[in-house]
Amino acid sequence: MTDLSPAPRRAYIEVEDLSVQFPTEDGLVRAVDGVTFSIDKGQTIAIVGESGSGKSVTAQAIMGLVNARTADVTGHVWVDGQDIVGMTDDELRKMRGSTMAMIFQDPMSSLHPFYRIGAQLTEAVNVHNKVSKKEARDRAIEMLQKVGIPSPEKRIEDYPHQFSGGMRQRVMIAMALINSPSLLIADEPTTALDVTVQAQIMELILELQQEYNTAVVLITHDLGIVADAADQVAVMYGARVVESGVIDDIFYKPEMPYTLGLLASVPRLNQVRADRLDPIPGNPPSPIRLPSGCVFNPRCVYKDRVEGDLCATERPALLPTDLGHMVRCHMSKEDREAVATIALGTLGRETA
Ligand SMILES: Nc1ncnc2c1ncn2[C@@H]1O[C@H](COP(=O)(O)OP(=O)(O)O)[C@@H](O)[C@H]1O
Numbered sequence: 001m002t003d004l005s006p007a008p009r010r011a012y013i014e015v016e017d018l019s020v021q022f023p024t025e026d027g028l029v030r031a032v033d034g035v036t037f038s039i040d041k042g043q044t045i046a047i048v049g050e051s052g053s054g055k056s057v058t059a060q061a062i063m064g065l066v067n068a069r070t071a072d073v074t075g076h077v078w079v080d081g082q083d084i085v086g087m088t089d090d091e092l093r094k095m096r097g098s099t100m101a102m103i104f105q106d107p108m109s110s111l112h113p114f115y116r117i118g119a120q121l122t123e124a125v126n127v128h129n130k131v132s133k134k135e136a137r138d139r140a141i142e143m144l145q146k147v148g149i150p151s152p153e154k155r156i157e158d159y160p161h162q163f164s165g166g167m168r169q170r171v172m173i174a175m176a177l178i179n180s181p182s183l184l185i186a187d188e189p190t191t192a193l194d195v196t197v198q199a200q201i202m203e204l205i206l207e208l209q210q211e212y213n214t215a216v217v218l219i220t221h222d223l224g225i226v227a228d229a230a231d232q233v234a235v236m237y238g239a240r241v242v243e244s245g246v247i248d249d250i251f252y253k254p255e256m257p258y259t260l261g262l263l264a265s266v267p268r269l270n271q272v273r274a275d276r277l278d279p280i281p282g283n284p285p286s287p288i289r290l291p292s293g294c295v296f297n298p299r300c301v302y303k304d305r306v307e308g309d310l311c312a313t314e315r316p317a318l319l320p321t322d323l324g325h326m327v328r329c330h331m332s333k334e335d336r337e338a339v340a341t342i343a344l345g346t347l348g349r350e351t352a
C-alpha cells in the first residue's frame with residue numbers, strides 16, 4: 001500500500017549531524033561533533049555547557065561564519081528549508097543581517113568604534129533594502145527606541161564609546177534586529193554585565209523575540225539564566241550534545257551525569273543547601289585528545305554502575321528516554337533516574 005502520510009515537517013531551523021573540525025599544528029581539533037537539534041519560529045533553544053564545549057563554533061557554523069579554508073564543516077543547517085552548509089560567501093552574506101543575525105558578549109565585535117551609531121544602523125538597513133535615506137534613518141531611530149535608548153533622535157549622532165556598557169549592548173541588539181531576522185543567535189549576550197543589567201537585557205531580547213516571532217539560539221555557560229528564557233535546552237560537553245529536552249526535562253528530570261553536575265553548580269537552584277555548591281571536579285577534555293568511550297568518563301562518578309568498561313571504550317549514542325528528551329549515557333534508565341534522585345536530593349530538590 002502506498003504511504004500517503006505527509007513527509008515529516010521540518011522545523012524552521014534544523015541542525016542535523018553538524019560537525020566542525022580544525023586541522024592545527026597540534027592535531028585535529030574536534031570542536032563540534034554530530035550536533036543535532038531543531039527549533040521553530042518564536043521558540044528559544046538554550047545551548048549550555050562549560051567553556052570549550054563547542055557552543056560558539058556551533059553558532060558560527062549556523063551563521064556560516066566558519067572559514068571553509070581553515071575548517072571542515074559537515075552536516076546540515078536547514079534555515080527555512082535552505083541548507084547553510086555549502087552556501088557561497090555571497091549567498092551567506094545575503095542571509096546574514098536579514099534572515100539571521102547574531103549578538104555577542106562584546107558589543108564592539110558588531111560596532112565600529114569610529115562611526116556614529118546612526119551611520120552604522122542605516123548602513124545595516126541599506127545593505128538589505130532599497131530605501132531612502134530618510135526611511136533608513138527613521139528605521140534606525142525606531143529601533144533604538146524599541147531597545148530602550150532614551151532620546152534616540154539625538155543619540156543616533158553619538159559614537160559607540162559614548163554609551164555605557166549596557167546601552168552599547170542595546171545598540172548591538174538594535175543593529176542585529178533592524179531587518180527583523182527570523183533567527184537570532186545570542187552568544188553569551190549578558191556574560192560581561194552585572195546582574196541587574198543582565199536581567200534587563202534578557203528581558204529585552206525576549207520582548208523583541210515575541211514581537212518579531214524570532215527563533216532564538218541562546219548560548220550560555222550559566223544554566224541559571226536559562227530557566228525563564230528558553231523552551232528547550234541542549235547540554236553540550238566535549239563537542240557533543242549529551243542531553244536535550246524541554247526546560248522541565250532538563251531541570252526536573254535530568255538523567256545525564258554531566259547535566260546533574262551543571263545543575264548542582266547553579267546557585268539559584270540551590271537555595272536550600274547553598275553550602276553544598278558543588279562544581280564538577282576535574283577539567284573539560286582537550287578537543288584534540290577527546291577521551292575514548294563516553295567523553296565525560298574521566299569525570300563521571302557513576303561509571304561503575306555500567307558493566308564492563310563500556311564507559312571507557314564505547315561512545316554512547318544520544319537516545320530518546322522520553323518524548324522529545326534525549327540522553328547520551330550507557331547507564332540503564334533506572335540507574336539514571338536513581339542517580340538523579342540522589343544528586344538532586346542532596347540539593348534539597350525533588351525530581352518530578
Ligand atoms: N579557529 C579555531 N581553530 C582551532 N580551534 C578552534 C577554533 N575555534 C575554536 N576552536 C576550539 O574549539 C573548541 C570549542 O570552542 P568554542 O565553540 O569556542 O567553545 P565554547 O563557546 O563552548 O566555549 C575549543 O577547544 C576551541 O579552542
Ligand code: SF4
Pocket residue numbers: 256257258294295296297298300301302303306311316328329330331
Ligand atoms: S556513559 Fe558512563 S561515563 Fe558517561 S555519563 Fe554515563 S555513566 Fe558516566
Ligand SMILES: [Mg+2]
Pocket residue numbers: 055056057187
Ligand atoms: Mg563561546
